[in-house]
Amino acid sequence: MDNHTSPGRIGQTAQDLKEYAALRVDSFRLSLIDNLSSFFNSLFGVFILIVLLGIATTFFAIALTWVLGIALGSMLLAIVLMGCLFVVFAIIVYALRRKLIINQTVRMLSGMVHDMSQKHSDYEK
Known part of the structure; x- marks a missing residue:
């Protein structure tokens, strides 16, 4: 009788292991999607x-060049100074x-x- 239940237990254990592995893969996949979406969201925000900062810098540079051109009396000198300022930056x-x-x-x-490894450690409480 013990022989009859032994293959059933082994089969059930194998089935449970397959389900556990599938759940772990799904959990990892969802965590990866979550982290990648956060990464690309941050990347898009920075872009x-x-x-926007590039556009603002362009307008401020044009205004400063114009003011320097008026103050120095030479638009060419103002453009060269702004070019040097951007090279320094x-x-x-x-x-x-x-x-x-x-x-x-x-x-x-x-x-x-680190967050992904914390969420998916085998020692979750």
Whole structure:
């Protein structure tokens, strides 16, 4: 009689393992979708912010160039000064690229991976 129930238990255990694995895969997939949507939402927000700041910077640069041209009496000199100002800003951003861009991206992605591992650990309470 014990022999009769043994294959049933093994079969039930195998079925339970298959269901558990399918649930874990589904849970991982949903978490991945959640994290990717958060990532792309943040990326889209940053992109929109950069575009709007670029437009604002262009208008302010044109206005400042115009004011400098009037103050200095030479529009060519004002344009050259604004060009130099933008080169200085580009050098500053390049020098701080690790702190401004790379570290922030790594921190955001590692936070997502950590959250995903916390949500899907086998030791959930």
